[in-house]
Amino acid sequence: MASAPALKRTDSVIDNMPDALRQSRYHMKRCFAKYLEKGRRIMKHHHLMEEMELVIDDKSERNQVLEGILGFILSSTQEAVADPPYVAFAIRPNPGVWEFVKVSSEDLSVEAITPTDFLKFKERVTDEKWATDENSFEADFGAFDFQIPQLTLSSSIGNGLQFTSKFLTSKITGKLEKTQAIVDYLLTLNHQGEKLMINESLNSAAKLQMALVVADAFLSALPKDTAYQNFELRFKEWGFERGWGDTAERVKETMRTLSEVLQAPDPVNLEKFLSRLPIIFNVAIFSVHGYFGQADVLGLPDTGGQIVYILDQVKSLEAELLLRIKQQGLNVKPQILVVTRLIPDARGTKCHQELEPINDTKHSHILRVPFQTDKGILHQWVSRFDIYPYLERFTQDATTKILEFMEGKPDLVIGNYTDGNLVASLMARKLGITQGIIAHALEKTKYEDSDVKWKELDPKYHFSCQFMADTVAMNATDFIITSTYQEIAGSKDRPGQYESHAAFTLPGLCRVVSGINVFDPKFNIAAPGADQSVYFPYTEKEKRLTQFQPAIEDLLFSKVDNNEHIGYLADRRKPIIFSMARLDVVKNLSGLVEWFGKNKRLRNLVNLVIVGGFFDPSKSKDREEMAEIKKMHDLIDKYQLKGQFRWIAAQTNRYRNGELYRCIADTRGAFVQPALYEAFGLTVIEAMNCGLPTFATNQGGPAEIIVDGVSGFHIDPLNGDESSKKISDFFEKCKMDPSQWNVISAAGLQRINECYTWKIYANKMVNMGNIYTFWRQVNKEQKEAKQRYIQMFYNLIFKNLVKTVPVPIDEPQQAVTKQ
Ligand code: UDP
């Protein structure tokens, strides 16, 4: 397929399709007959290809067809719907770009159709009545975005900040008066009522411009390090307030940047100036579900990387805010609150405590607020899939607590995952503050046809609530932070997580004809890092956490089974391949065990150690985890893994885990991340930070983190034989030439330091907070109109869906501890 000619940039697939079909008319007629012989159905790309192979059994004839334009069109088709006499195609020639056509099998005529028409084709497969009802409910969030500029290049998706600065620049370019929006904005800035930047005496662009010239001349005569306090009074007389800088040099730099913007606006200076403004002091971060704690929670159901990410994010964000506030010449303490649910039944964790300071920060806390039902406080953990009935009340209670704790409104609210994002949207709307959202992972792409099959999946997953909540949050938010490009717009072959919300349908409930546009400039990529004081290279001997080594030695090599580990490693001279994850189906740890079990060569070369879950299914409360535990035991028996495989229960101490990765590196082993799909994959960057060569899934974030064959390796989770062969080949190569291992280890570290650190992240995040706050102001009216629509959608659709989610009958188990 790789040799199929790409269309010219200006070409539309649809324009080329009639010609392409004409060229292979005989074969195509037979193909379409095949596609339609089973009646109405949804077909994926691989079905189209497989069935074509059946029809055109001569390989060279098939290749001829596939090498033409038709091959390109078919290979760009994500899905098709057979609905005799038509086949409707959803074609994706580039990330984020979709075209829809229907082809008649009778005369191979091609007609362009709208996304709505295509969704109707899909609906007819499961719910014909709904599909043909002219008044079925349609949601069109794009209808409100006609004034918002959109990116046009797939390659620019995720660079929202730069694009927004360019667009803002164009709005203020021309006569000086056009920059009045900046002046008006500066006049609104204050901290707890104390004015910042300028006061009313500089209320026009012309006055401000003049005053900047005078101030510049004055500052040029001062030593660079003169503190702001030394000239504060004089500046006040001229109309300037605090916030420009802490020293004469910094103040001058900020003023010059603004002068440049007023003279001739350009995006670089505008972004620089806006990023320097004192806007963000207090931040509320919502992460509602799970057990959110700093100790003893990792590896529990629903409690994984999101927690790690947020705690590390808070540390880096606080450091960035402290630095900026100091540079702004202010004496303000930033406050960051991570707001989560309080779980009275805390199971040995601190999740029943209301307030907990965050380690290694000065001013940041976890604030826990309980879920309330009609019967009082809910005591038990609830799965993220069942969380919807509590969120509205939680938002109200949390908002009250936050306002109390911060003694005012936060300047920025950040949501995490569906539940946190919805709560953040509700609070941001109520308080009128800037909002950002983070998904970590959207569920929609994890399950095939999860939209059309929603009725089947709803009892278990309540996807109707989830997809609606996600759509509300994506549209309400001012900006979206993603970890990778693929999270937004996927790869050449696979749509992104956000992209899958562009147009989807829940037959019988709602047809979302325009859910989110991945070309919207609200999307920004800011990849997380791993805490480098925990995850550092195995070679840094003096830093190694030797106190954990005896316990790790026992964890890996002791011969007895106990509560923490089962299985043993008979030959401890072999390198270890290692994996660690929650025991979810999608993490595919059982898949890795199976690949290992089947591959004799690999079993001869290495041992396998995995960390995840419990050994006793009755100890788990999570549906998927229970099934995975059983599967693991079956595989151990089936492949007789004793002596070559160690299964360690979920580990909660990240410091010890850091040392564990390094101990695996000491065996010259590797980390393997075999997930069927991984949104980002923190374990991948943790392992690479420790200098452990890493093999990770090509489905999702890791495909972007690792450059295949250079800084690690990609593996295909759906092709276990090929993946285990790739791992075996590497270890065989290392056996012959041990330096091969060092090369990959070093390149992995280099990749991390160049692209995946928290410092890079925090800088981008604060810039986003600043720039989108200004954009919100400039775009106020349109934002308000859209909010009205979102609110209606929330009230009329979402709130009814929530009523379908059962609320558990709760046994009180423990009192709430207040601190
Ligand atoms: N983790 C852990 N103990 C376990 C399993 C996982 O400490 O038993 C940690 C792991 O080190 C990583 C996080 O949990 O920091 C998992 O993040 P990742 O992004 O890999 O996956 P997620 O669980 O968020 O889907």
Ligand code: LCN
């Ligand atoms: C959730 C996931 O599934 C992971 O892929 C991410 O690494 C983690 O959150 C942190 O963002």
